[in-house]
Amino acid sequence: MNPILSAVLVVTVIGVIGAIVLVAASVVMHVPVDERVEQINAVLAGVNCGACGYAGCSDYARAVVEGGAPVDKCTPGGSACAAAVAAIMGVEAGETGCVKAVVACSGDCEHTPKRFEYQGLSRCAAVKGLYGGDGACTHGCLGYGDCAAVCPFGAIAVERGIARVDRSKCVGCGLCVGACPNDVIRLVPEHRRKPVVLCSSKDKGADTRKVCSAGCIGCMKCTKVCAKDAIVMDGSLAVIDQTRCVGCQLCLKECPVGIIRIPGVD
């Protein structure tokens, strides 16, 4: 047989057989995809930040449709996004609380000294690996800006040795929470009246006092003054339950070290 003809024939036949097999496979193994998944995917913020707890926006969209996940999990998208998703799913959105990151540490360079001079990789994780960090307090903000590096919105800057969140830029995606080796960053519901304890040290009051002049000393004055029992002690650290707090701000005035503050208000 003509060599050119046979070559063309072989490739064509393989190609046609492949095409037939693929077409048959796509018909036989058709997996119906709910069109709502696509619609939800379109209205989500699309930054794939993972704040919802799923692997990405499309994963969350699938979870909403197939797994009955809540419609209000997209923090960057906010209430508008939740309403749009709820409209597609045909359910009520409800009011979604907007959360924002708060650095729960007041130990800037004026309040807490360094234990040693650190020279090396300028990363919190690296500093933390060296005897728990160079700060006198091993629970506070290390100030090397791992959170600032991971923030996709440029909302975090390190000022005077501790990280500070720009609340106008923060969308509450929570990436910084995972990046902080000392776990000093929390997501707190955005509220102009409810205060937060800006310290993360659970050490005994005397120990905290020795290393930082702006640490929670566990005096429990705030727990006593709170009328709603919203403040509980975690070791020697006061923690304000944001769901119980009514924003009376009595604790704010009572705190002897002045670390109970409203985020974003200096």
Next chain:
Amino acid sequence: MVVKLASIFFTMILVDNYVLAKFLGICPFLGVSKKLDSAVGMSLAVTFVMVLASAVTWPIHTMILAPNGLEYLQTIVFILIIAILVQLLENVLKKFVPTLYRALGVYLPLITTNCTILGVTILNLDEGYNFIESIVCAAGAGIGFLVAMVLFSGVRRRVEEATPPKCFEGLPITLVSAAMVSLSFMGFGGIVESIFG
């Protein structure tokens, strides 16, 4: 027989590692090695398709191409077959093993044009392996790819934390470190021949 298969298998992993000794599949090696879990996902998908592709291309070559004197069509026919195979595999996984489909995710379609797959199928025939040997060789090549990816993702993490000179940042320093990993694999040269004689 078993000794020869073992020899082929370990040679493919340590000595003739496709990434580190033959420099095939560098694109996924650099692109997907940033994180350990994605590196493992990609490698498993590659291993899977490699074995399957070898199992399909070997009979096609020996039964259709070789008897008709059409060996020169190898490349184009194999590319065609691998592309079809990957598409088919994607459909099958989507339908029957959705968990694996989601785990392999985007890596599966990426493999369609991965040169290691084509490399394995063609080099198998160049070496004159029989059907069983081809499949063992493909499995070894896949595991070798996995080893290289896992090792390099570890190296990569250290490289990301380091602060090289500005001009070396990003891909250049990654290539330099890849070269060092490759160089260290040269130390395995001859080890398999000595063991399996």
